[in-house]
Amino acid sequence: GQQLNQSPQSMFIQEGEDVSMNCTSSSIFNTWLWYKQDPGEGPVLLIALYKAGELTSNGRLTAQFGITRKDSFLNISASIPSDVGIYFCAGQLGAGGTSYGKLTFGQGTILTVHP
């Protein structure tokens, strides 16, 4: 089946630093999503990408959908303590058919921000 490789597995940074994480896939996805999960909570959607090459920002977050449709990255600029959490990428084949909405998740990146 499809697999997503997310890296790095964990990051320890100082407040104010920029962060970058990425996901690669062995096969094509039509949608890439980035989520953040706090302990004991469900994932919260950060950014959704729908077109190859698309670059989208949400405040201090920027994500891009790779041209090959097999990869995506997420950047966080000027990190703050509340950025702490686990970040997941997820790929989706897209609307229609039995695969609609079905997400394949990366392994997650644990982010720790030191004040």
Added chain:
Amino acid sequence: GAVVSQHPSRVICKSGTSVKIECRSLDFQATTMFWYRQFPKQSLMLMATSNEGSKATYEQGVEKDKFLINHASLTLSTLTVTSAHPEDSSFYICSAGGRGGREKLFFGSGTQLSVL
């Protein structure tokens, strides 16, 4: 934005009992809901896809008789863990999507199940 409500947030039960978890879409109709399982410090693993009015589709390795899914309306799906055992202890999360278009899947807040 769209909200998915999951209940209960935490449940502790004795081995052999059954536990029901509810997932509701509060401000949209969810034709499809998904159930995930997550172990500590691990990623979300899809268990099954729940479609309103039809049988759920289970992922390989997930026992359909143990994890009963019912999606009787466009706003409610339930997951029942039958005859729970300690190895069923996990964090269960649902997500919901609507009809067509660029639907963004929204997740519930999760249910921490502890089986004693």
